[in-house]
Amino acid sequence: MSSSRIDSLLAEMTLAEKIGQLCQVQPHGRDQEDLVRAGGAGSLINVVGDDAYHYQWLAVEHSRLRIPLLLGRDVIHGFSTVFPIPLGQAASFDPPSVREAAATAARQAAGAGVNWTFSPMLDVVRDPRWGRVAESFGEDPLLASRLGVAMVEGYQGEGVAACAKHFVGYGAAQGGRDYSETAIPPRQLHEVYLPPFEAAVAAGALTVMTGFNDLDGLPMSGHAPLVQGLLKDRWGFDGLVVSDWNSITEMAVHGTAADASECARQSIVAGLDMEMASSSWRHHLEALLERGAVSPQRLDDAVRRVLRVKERLGLFETPYGRSRPAETPATAAFQARQLARRSCVLLENHALLPLGENVGRVAVVGPLADAGHDQLGCWVFDADHGATHSVLAGIRERLGDRRVSFERGLDRCRSDDEHGFQAALDAARSADVVVLCIGEDAGLSGEAHCRAFIELPGAQQRLLDQLAATGVPVVAVVFTGRPLALGAVADKARALLLAWHPGSLGGPAIADLLFGESPSGRLPMTLPRSVGQIPLYYNHKNTGRPPDPDSPRVPSGTPLDPSGFFAAYLDEDHRPQYPFGYGLGYTRFEYADLELTPNVLAPGGTLAASFTLRNVGARAGTEVVQLYVQDLVASVTRPVRELKDFRRVSLEAGESRRIEFELRGEQLAFRGLEGERIVEPGRFRLWLAAHSQTGLSAEFEYAERIADPVGQRDEAPTEEVPAELP
Numbered sequence: 001m002s003s004s005r006i007d008s009l010l011a012e013m014t015l016a017e018k019i020g021q022l023c024q025v026q027p028h029g030r031d032q033e034d035l036v037r038a039g040g041a042g043s044l045i046n047v048v049g050d051d052a053y054h055y056q057w058l059a060v061e062h063s064r065l066r067i068p069l070l071l072g073r074d075v076i077h078g079f080s081t082v083f084p085i086p087l088g089q090a091a092s093f094d095p096p097s098v099r100e101a102a103a104t105a106a107r108q109a110a111g112a113g114v115n116w117t118f119s120p121m122l123d124v125v126r127d128p129r130w131g132r133v134a135e136s137f138g139e140d141p142l143l144a145s146r147l148g149v150a151m152v153e154g155y156q157g158e159g160v161a162a163c164a165k166h167f168v169g170y171g172a173a174q175g176g177r178d179y180s181e182t183a184i185p186p187r188q189l190h191e192v193y194l195p196p197f198e199a200a201v202a203a204g205a206l207t208v209m210t211g212f213n214d215l216d217g218l219p220m221s222g223h224a225p226l227v228q229g230l231l232k233d234r235w236g237f238d239g240l241v242v243s244d245w246n247s248i249t250e251m252a253v254h255g256t257a258a259d260a261s262e263c264a265r266q267s268i269v270a271g272l273d274m275e276m277a278s279s280s281w282r283h284h285l286e287a288l289l290e291r292g293a294v295s296p297q298r299l300d301d302a303v304r305r306v307l308r309v310k311e312r313l314g315l316f317e318t319p320y321g322r323s324r325p326a327e328t329p330a331t332a333a334f335q336a337r338q339l340a341r342r343s344c345v346l347l348e349n350h351a352l353l354p355l356g357e358n359v360g361r362v363a364v365v366g367p368l369a370d371a372g373h374d375q376l377g378c379w380v381f382d383a384d385h386g387a388t389h390s391v392l393a394g395i396r397e398r399l400g401d402r403r404v405s406f407e408r409g410l411d412r413c414r415s416d417d418e419h420g421f422q423a424a425l426d427a428a429r430s431a432d433v434v435v436l437c438i439g440e441d442a443g444l445s446g447e448a449h450c451r452a453f454i455e456l457p458g459a460q461q462r463l464l465d466q467l468a469a470t471g472v473p474v475v476a477v478v479f480t481g482r483p484l485a486l487g488a489v490a491d492k493a494r495a496l497l498l499a500w501h502p503g504s505l506g507g508p509a510i511a512d513l514l515f516g517e518s519p520s521g522r523l524p525m526t527l528p529r530s531v532g533q534i535p536l537y538y539n540h541k542n543t544g545r546p547p548d549p550d551s552p553r554v555p556s557g558t559p560l561d562p563s564g565f566f567a568a569y570l571d572e573d574h575r576p577q578y579p580f581g582y583g584l585g586y587t588r589f590e591y592a593d594l595e596l597t598p599n600v601l602a603p604g605g606t607l608a609a610s611f612t613l614r615n616v617g618a619r620a621g622t623e624v625v626q627l628y629v630q631d632l633v634a635s636v637t638r639p640v641r642e643l644k645d646f647r648r649v650s651l652e653a654g655e656s657r658r659i660e661f662e663l664r665g666e667q668l669a670f671r672g673l674e675g676e677r678i679v680e681p682g683r684f685r686l687w688l689a690a691h692s693q694t695g696l697s698a699e700f701e702y703a704e705r706i707a708d709p710v711g712q713r714d715e716a717p718t719e720e721v722p723a724e725l726p
């Protein structure tokens with residue numbers, strides 16, 4: 001799509017001004033004023049507030065062509081109000097709440113001059129050691145797609161450009177080490193890692209960021225087949241592709257380019273449109289154009305894309321942002337508290353929760369019970385720290401000071417210094433219940449913050465063990481940026497609530513749950529028993545020798561079972577500690593009377609899967625109903641289950657409701673042997689389930705082969721420099 005404004009700007013621009021549009025710089029102080037005045041930057045990163053408005057003013061009032069700036073910032077899970085980390089948001093299985101949170105974050109960010117956020121992160125992750133799992137929506141492509149789309153809509157509805165990142169495969173970093181190489185077979189790439197990006201592009205995401213990783217030998221910032229070929233040519237993405245921080249010049253470190261000039265050439269030819277941080281384009285594009293190594297058409301296409309994003313954001317008319325109603329902090333706080341409540345996953349509850357207001361005395365213990373900064377998690381540059389409410393504050397607000405005692409036990413999560421244990425044990429002994437807040441501090445996840453072990457750090461497990469030995473019941477509230485191995489915590493705690501890093505209102509939200517509201521979060525990632533099981537994910541293949549799903553095969557302390565060879569371990573259970581989709585509440589739901597109509601699905605048709613959901617407990621609650629499918633016989637091996645749909649359903653005690661999902665043939669598509677998307681006729685199994693290892697199930701048939709059901713073939717690398725987009 002072209003516009004007359006963009007055409008006439010392009011006709012007027014000098015080469016230096018064109019190249020300038022493709023450069024994103026981070027000013028230090030106000031040291032890039034001249035560059036902006038000269039039209040030498042299309043975008044700035046990390047300028048907010050007065051500085052952001054100042055630079056925008058320089059660009060639109062004092063540069064020759066008055067082209068506004070894209071002002072980019074990592075607004076990852078909130079701005080001044082911090083929402084749960086994205087992994088926590090994913091546990092809500094609640095796209096509308098995620099959309100609202102993104103909209104609020106966008107309004108707050110826009111109020112500080114920001115018009116571009118580097119979010120959502122759509123990397124599917126199967127390895128909890130990777131620090132950036134905190135920024136992800138977990139292990140499932142459908143969940144990541146739905147929530148990614150919700151975030152894109154939330155941001156862009158408020159005039160802030162979203163950025164789908166990191167294209168693609170960055171989440172498969174080997175060994176969970178950030179920036180490590182990735183090797184993803186094409187079928188897995190297309191079925192697991194690409195779908196969230198395709199969904200975000202279809203939803204109109206204005207920008208995409210390439211990853212730091214090299215994928216099967218090619219760094220993503222030089223990956224023509226996937227950036228130019230798939231993203232732009234096949235999917236028709238007409239927004240801009242930005243590199244990651246220095247990821248263009250890092251191609252020389254990867255070893256696929258000899259110098260900065262070659263990095264510049266490879267990246268722009270691969271389809272990137274803007275360089276973040278490094279300056280190889282500023283220094284080398286002119287010479288590359290002169291010697292014909294980069295075509296003027298590719299240059300103009302990149303400039304057009306940058307201008308198009310600015311135009312779509314309305315920056316030519318309202319460079320300082322649309323005038324918006326002032327954000328009311330109370331609304332943001334309400335949303336943050338609600339989303340935090342919906343994000344927490346209750347993993348264990350042995351007749352302890354909810355506590356009820358008449359609980360008596362509560363000992364609040366642990367290094368994270370009153371750690372405002374740590375409960376926010378990673379990427380919170382703009383957080384209003386004064387507006388953070390801890391668990392201690394949340395419980396005191398309910399019970400008053402007199403009934404609540406507080407001891408940290410450990411100063412920090414990672415500390416091995418047990419000198420505070422005694423005071424914590426004393427507090428426990430004079431209380432009726434202990435609320436123990438443990439887990440990971442904010443600095444243990446996020447970019448370049450990976451772990452080799454996924455148990456509680458420091459002496460926290462010993463603190464729990466000793467508290468449990470007092471006989472006073474312990475509720476463990478675990479804060480974390482990643483799935484942890486929580487078996488030893490489950491063994492000692494009477495109740496276990498996984499709170500992730502829940503954000504500004506995490507404390508009151510957790511108090512809401514401890515004292516009555518039924519938790520409704522569900523795991524967006526499998527929780528392994530130990531690091532040795534990684535990678536462990538629900539949508540794996542069956543293999544030719546599947547282990548018994550109901551047996552650990554090698555119960556601890558017994559001799560090896562010699563009866564067969566299975567896809568399992570000699571020295572560890574093959575089953576997860578808690579499966580994907582799992583989570584408890586304060587009531588129980590029963591699933592009954594599954595019906596499929598018709599039970600033969602024809603192309604173009606839909607199948608209705610319905611069942612009765614009954615709240616058979618004594619309290620109101622919310623169930624996250626999950627629809628899974630398995631293709632029982634296909635030309636390639638298919639996962640044992642794939643999530644195809646989900647829905648949050650709230651029922652009063654004793655209430656029942658008929659729930660219906662519709663399934664269409666295209667939802668059964670996979671990548672066939674020729675690289676095409678197909679649905680093959682045959683038998684399928686469907687589950688309506690509370691999590692990925694349970695459910696009511698029935699078989700149905702799909703009648704007829706559809707090749708390419710969504711009108712696209714995947715793959716198709718292209719080396720060609722694109723013609724200008726129509």
Ligand code: NOJ
Nearest residue numbers: 074118165212244245447
């Ligand atoms: C590097 C990170 O990988 C990316 O996610 C982030 O948006 C940029 N830096 C900008 O801060």
